[in-house]
Amino acid sequence: xxxxxxxxxxxxxxxxxxxxxxxxxxxxxxxxxxxxxxxxxxxxxxxxxxxxxxxxxxxxxxxxxxxxxxxxxxxxxxxxxxxxxxxxxxxxxxxxxxxxxxxxxxxxxxxxxxxxxxxxxxxxxxxxxxxxxxxxxxxxxxxxxxxxxxxxxxxxxxxxxxxxxxxxxxxxxxxxxxxxxxxxxxxxxxxxxxxxxxxxxxxxxxxxxxxxxxxxxxxxxxxxxxxxxxxxxxxxxxxxxxxxxxxxxxxxxxxxxxxxxxxxxxxxxxxxxxxxxxxxxxxxxxxxxxxxxxxxxxxxxxxxxxxxxxxxxxxxxxxxxxxxxxxxxxxxxxxxxxxxxxxxxxxxxxxxxxxxxxxxxxxxxxxxxxxxxxxxxxxxxxxxxxxxxxxxxxxxxxxxxxxxxxxxxxxxxxxxxxxxxxxxxxxxxxxxxxxxxxxxxxxxxxxxxxxxxxxxxxxxxxxxxxxxxxxxxxxxxxxxxxxxxxxxxxxxxxxxxxxxxxxxxxxxxxxxxxxxxxxxxxxxxxxxxxxxxxxxxxxxxxxxxxxxxxxxxxxxxxxxxxxxxxxxxxxxxxxxxxxxxxxxxxxxxxxxxxxxxxxxxxxxxxxxxxxxxxxxxxxxxxxxxxxxxxxxxxxxxxxxxxxxxxxxxxxxxxxxxxxxxxxxxxxxxxxxxxxxxxxxxxxxxxxxxxxxxxxxxxxxxxxxxxxxxxxxxxxxxxxxxxxxxxxxxxxxxxxxxxxxxxxxxxxxxxxxxxxxxxxxxxxxxxxxxxxxxxxxxxxxxxxxxxxxxxxxxxxxxxxxxxxxxxxxxxxxxxxxxxxxxxxxxxxxxxxxxxxxxxxxxxxxxxxxxxxxxxxxxxxxxxxxxxxxxxxxxxxxxxxxxxxxx
RNA sequence: GGGCGAAUAGCUCAGCUGGUUCAGAGCGCCUGCCUUACACGCAGGAUGUCGGGGGUUCGAAUCCCUCUUCGCCCACCA
Numbered sequence: 020x021x022x023x024x025x026x027x028x029x030x031x032x033x034x035x036x037x038x039x040x041x042x043x044x045x046x047x048x049x050x051x052x053x054x055x056x057x058x059x060x061x062x063x064x065x066x067x068x069x070x071x072x073x074x075x076x077x078x079x080x081x082x083x084x085x086x087x088x089x090x091x092x093x094x095x096x097x098x099x100x101x102x103x104x105x106x107x108x109x110x111x112x113x114x115x116x117x118x119x120x121x122x123x124x125x126x127x128x129x130x131x132x133x134x135x136x137x138x139x140x141x142x143x144x145x146x147x148x149x150x151x152x153x154x155x156x157x158x159x160x161x162x163x164x165x166x167x168x169x170x171x172x173x174x175x176x177x178x179x180x181x182x183x184x185x186x187x188x189x190x191x192x193x194x195x196x197x198x199x200x201x202x203x204x205x206x207x208x209x210x211x212x213x214x215x216x217x218x219x220x221x222x223x224x225x226x227x228x229x230x231x232x233x234x235x236x237x238x239x240x241x242x243x244x245x246x247x248x249x250x251x252x253x254x255x256x257x258x259x260x261x262x263x264x265x266x267x268x269x270x271x272x273x274x275x276x277x278x279x280x281x282x283x284x285x286x287x288x289x290x291x292x293x294x295x296x297x298x299x300x301x302x303x304x305x306x307x308x309x310x311x312x313x314x315x316x317x318x319x320x321x322x323x324x325x326x327x328x329x330x331x332x333x334x335x336x337x338x339x340x341x342x343x344x345x346x347x348x349x350x351x352x353x354x355x356x357x358x359x360x361x362x363x364x365x366x367x368x369x370x371x372x373x374x375x376x377x378x379x380x381x382x383x384x385x386x387x388x389x390x391x392x393x394x395x396x397x398x399x400x401x402x403x404x405x406x407x408x409x410x411x412x413x414x415x416x417x418x419x420x421x422x423x424x425x426x427x428x429x430x431x432x433x434x435x436x437x438x439x440x441x442x443x444x445x446x447x448x449x450x451x452x453x454x455x456x457x458x459x460x461x462x463x464x465x466x467x468x469x470x471x472x473x474x475x476x477x478x479x480x481x482x483x484x485x486x487x488x489x490x491x492x493x494x495x496x497x498x499x500x501x502x503x504x505x506x507x508x509x510x511x512x513x514x515x516x517x518x519x520x521x522x523x524x525x526x527x528x529x530x531x532x533x534x535x536x537x538x539x540x541x542x543x544x545x546x547x548x549x550x551x552x553x554x555x556x557x558x559x560x561x562x563x564x565x566x567x568x569x570x571x572x573x574x575x576x577x578x579x580x581x582x583x584x585x586x587x588x589x590x591x592x593x594x595x596x597x598x599x600x601x602x603x604x605x606x607x608x609x610x611x612x613x614x615x616x617x618x619x620x621x622x623x624x625x626x627x628x629x630x631x632x633x634x635x636x637x638x639x640x641x642x643x644x645x646x647x648x649x650x651x652x653x654x655x656x657x658x659x660x661x662x663x664x665x666x667x668x669x670x671x672x673x674x675x676x677x678x679x680x681x682x683x684x685x686x687x688x689x690x691x692x693x694x695x696x697x698x699x700x701x702x703x704x705x706x707x708x709x710x711x712x713x714x715x716x717x718x719x720x721x722x723x724x725x726x727x728x729x730x731x732x733x734x735x736x737x738x739x740x741x742x743x744x745x746x747x748x749x750x751x752x753x754x755x756x757x758x759x760x761x762x763x764x765x766x767x768x769x770x771x772x773x774x775x776x777x778x779x780x781x782x783x784x785x786x787x788x789x790x791x792x793x794x795x796x797x798x799x800x801x802x803x804x805x806x807x808x809x810x811x812x813x814x815x816x817x818x819x820x821x822x823x824x825x826x827x828x829x830x831x832x833x834x835x836x837x838x839x840x841x842x843x844x845x846x847x848x849x850x851x852x853x854x855x856x857x858x859x860x861x862x863x864x865x866x867x868x869x870x871x872x873x874x875x876x877x878x879x880x881x882x883x884x885x886x887x888x889x890x891x892x893x894x895x896x897x898x899x900x901x902x903x904x
Numbered sequence: 905g906g907g908c909g910a911a912u913a914g915c916u917c918a919g920c921u922g923g924u925u926c927a928g929a930g931c932g933c934c935u936g937c938c939u940u941a942c943a944c945g946c947a948g949g950a951u952g953u954c955g956g957g958g959g960u961u962c963g964a965a966u967c968c969c970u971c972u973u974c975g976c977c978c979a980c981c982a
Contacts, residue, residue: 025941027941027942028942028944029942029944213977213978213979220982236982237981237982238982239982240982283980283981284981284982285981285982287981288981288982289981289982293981293982294982295982296982300980300982301980302980302981302982303980303982305980367981367982368979413908413909414908416907416908417907417908417977417978420906420907420978421977421978424978424979511976511977512977514977515977515978542976544975546915546916548974548975568944579930580916580917580930581916581917582917582918585909585910585917586910586975586976587916588915588916588917589916590915590916593915593931595931596915596916596930596931596932597916597931599930599931599944600930600931600944602944603942603944603945604944605944606942606944606945607941607942607944607945609941609942609944610941610942610944610945611941611942612941613941613942614941614942615941616941617941618941655920658920660920662917662918663918663920666918666929666930669929669930670929677941677942678946681941762947762948765947765948766947766948766949768936768947768948769935769936769947769948769949770948770949772935772936774936774937775936775937775939775946775947776937776939803939823925851925852925855924855925858924859924862923862924862962862963865962865963866962867961867962867963868923868962868963869962870962871961871962871963872923872962872963873923876923876963879923880923880924883924883925887925
């Protein structure tokens with residue numbers, strides 16, 4: 020016997036760290052360029068460099084890790100490439116907030132010092148989240164960790180920009196964009212999120228210039244009236260006819276604006292008259308273009324009334340006021356002048372900055388745009404050709420609809436943290452171009468040049484991630500070997516931001532989509548179905564979970580607790596209910612291992628060295644179950660049904676192996692027993708199958724199994740293949756009957772409150788014979804019997820049970836039997852069966868069923884009917900014998 | 905306004921191509937057990953008109969329609 024000193028409780032905390040270190044030391048997470056294996060690549064959605072691990076990361080990265088570990092074990096050259104995103108606005112905001120606490124702004128520091136300050140911050144804290152990912156077992160290739168602002172990735176960004184520029188896909192657009200007055204930058208359509216608010220609809224009178232009356236408009240944003248340059252009405256609206264062509268006077272400033280006809284007006288809404296503010300509303304901008312209107316800005320970049328050029332349009336009483344203060348004041352002024360007709364409450368959507376939540380201000384400005392149609396088309400075609408699939412499939416429509424309606428992408432941000440836009444302008448000859456290297460002088464006239472002050476949208480670097488991380492634009496060995504990758508696992512929130520754009524860039528720059536499967540996860544929510552977030556205070560810190568329950572427990576809940584793509588609901592107020600199942604399962608594995616290890620001799624023969632003739636029914640049964648589990652779990656994993664695979668293995672380990680096989684085999688463990696090989700094989704297999712889900716506990720145990728070579732790691736071990744000849748339907752059925760018999764006797768024991776210590780006498784009249792006697796010792800022991808006799812039921816008082824095949828069980832119960840209760844119990848059984856049988860018979864005598872249902876189904880039902888009849892007959896006999904029929 | 909998803913035991917969820925021992929799991933609950941691997945355990949047990957209503961079918965938790973309730977995404981009615 021080997022020395023045996025494992026404690027009865029698995030201590031994840033002391034085991035996980037060293038195991039992770041073993042994996043790192045062995046270098047098994049490092050993908051090799053020169054191996055003969057087929058690659059399998061997952062690129063990690065790079066978390067923000069400022070992020071700390073939350074449950075969303077926990078879920079997402081656990082899934083990725085389980086997939087990559089599965090593929091690694093299946094013999095693929097697995098690459099899971101980690102990294103972080105510089106997260107332009109988010110990171111800049113964090114450091115600006117720090118500065119604000121010192122009473123400073125970024126303008127006090129100046130661009131260079133400010134960027135330096137961010138770098139200092141990022142260098143100090145930027146690897147936090149990656150370190151945290153290690154604690155949950157993430158098997159990333161840390162030798163390939165990337166950051167979107169690494170020199171190599173910045174070069175890729177610049178290359179991509181210049182190429183698009185050269186292809187004329189980048190242009191300067193003068194239009195109304197989403198402007199965040201807090202972050203002081205433009206945003207893309209995707210970065211300005213819609214939120215419903217309960218606002219107001221203000222009805223405002225605009226007097227006619229000729230004094231002949233007034234028109235009334237409805238608006239949600241009265242403050243913008245200062246920038247109005249027209250009023251429009253639908254050409255077919257009879258209410259408008261008398262006014263079209265006249266001039267109206269703006270309230271407050273008295274500026275005169277024309278009343279025009281425009282088809283874009285919805286006659287049903289408001290008064291039919293619409294005020295037009297071309298510089299502060301995207302629709303109005305379009306109207307302005309059609310009618311060649313002036314487009315004055317009346318707000319500053321930080322959302323205050325006024326600003327350069329607003330001159331006479333913003334009176335001194337309003338200038339400098341915040342836009343929402345100004346709104347209140349203007350409403351008061353209108354009221355005072357009798358120009359406010361009415362105010363209605365009005366629910367409508369406003370856009371907010373996705374980073375700071377400020378209400379976005381539409382604002383006319385000049386920005387760089389990418390022309391997206393030419394990029395979107397190939398991305399749609401690739402999908403239609405089947406080069407890309409989504410799991411779950413329902414996201415396919417979302418993907419295609421977005422690409423079909425794609426709009427140009429505003430990529431310039433008025434920030435300092437990020438990739439500076441490589442557009443240069445000659446101050447002398449005004450030549451403008453994009454360049455891969457910073458030019459010293461204008462290539463056309465030799466004049467001095469200036470660079471565009473803005474930086475690129477963070478997502479402009481993210482969309483290159485699957486290949487910029489592999490060395491593109493250089494033709495590196497990594498790029499050749501690991502592009503395109505295979506599976507992308509991410510949250511649906513960034514389907515447009517990131518996923519669709521990666522597909523577009525991958526196809527555009529490398530002719531292939533960067534991955535073939537997009538697995539979209541669900542969202543982590545609390546029991547009230549609210550998204551877990553710091554601001555709501557309903558979060559669960561994954562590191563707390565790791566500390567209290569172990570990383571495997573966290574992973575178990577993340578994988579087994581949720582089916583493909585559905586939300587993961589966790590209870591922050593009941594961590595025990597949420598994470599104990601995984602911990603308990605790990606502990607169960609630990610104790611099965613403890614038991615097995617305490618029994619095994621030094622050397623255990625391989626399973627294929629065992630002569631099948633030496634095996635008992637129980638042996639053949641567990642091997643058959645083991646084989647089935649390998650097959651079903653493998654298939655489930657292949658289909659990304661990780662929850663399904665996990666539960667199948669759980670059932671095998673706990674339900675079959677621990678509850679039945681280990682108990683059945685105990686007395687047979689002795690020198691020369693083939694049971695050693697069976698037990699070891701099954702446990703070893705289970706550990707392999709479970710490794711992707713619970714890598715730590717499985718690794719810890721697997722290394723202790725006999726026959727391990729030094730340094731051998733489960734994480735790098737092969738995935739199990741079903742052994743030939745293990746499938747055994749007879750054993751499945753035979754041991755199934757044994758289980759049924761034992762359960763029936765245990766049931767009787769529980770019902771009659773017989774102490775577990777009392778040995779009972781039982782008799783079995785078997786209708787299908789065999790099987791029971793093959794495992795009679797098992798039955799005797801596990802059912803707590805003194806003896807089990809096979810043959811006719813003896814006379815005497817006792818409890819009865821009838822098995823599925825009609826076999827008859829009798830348990831002698833001397834004085835303690837209660838005939839009334841026994842009758843009740845058996846009649847309940849009988850009634851249930853009777854009812855089922857009635858239904859079944861009706862079905863079988865139904866002409867249309869017999870003729871229309873497949874013959875197979877009918878035959879199955881016939882067999883079933885026969886079995887039930889026999890069972891029912893036996894029950895009736897019992898009842899009659901007891902005199903209670 | 906358009907699109908998508910969900911509704912199954914007290915809670916969190918499975919139930920894949922429709923076939924009565926598939927109405928299931930975990931947690932919780934009830935009963936009995938520290939049976940020398942495990943009380944983070946063992947054995948036994950209760951609990952559900954599978955959201956409502958129609959339909960298709962020999963047969964529906966499973967397919968179709970509709971209603972209700974929740975959630976998400978998209979959208980230029982100010």
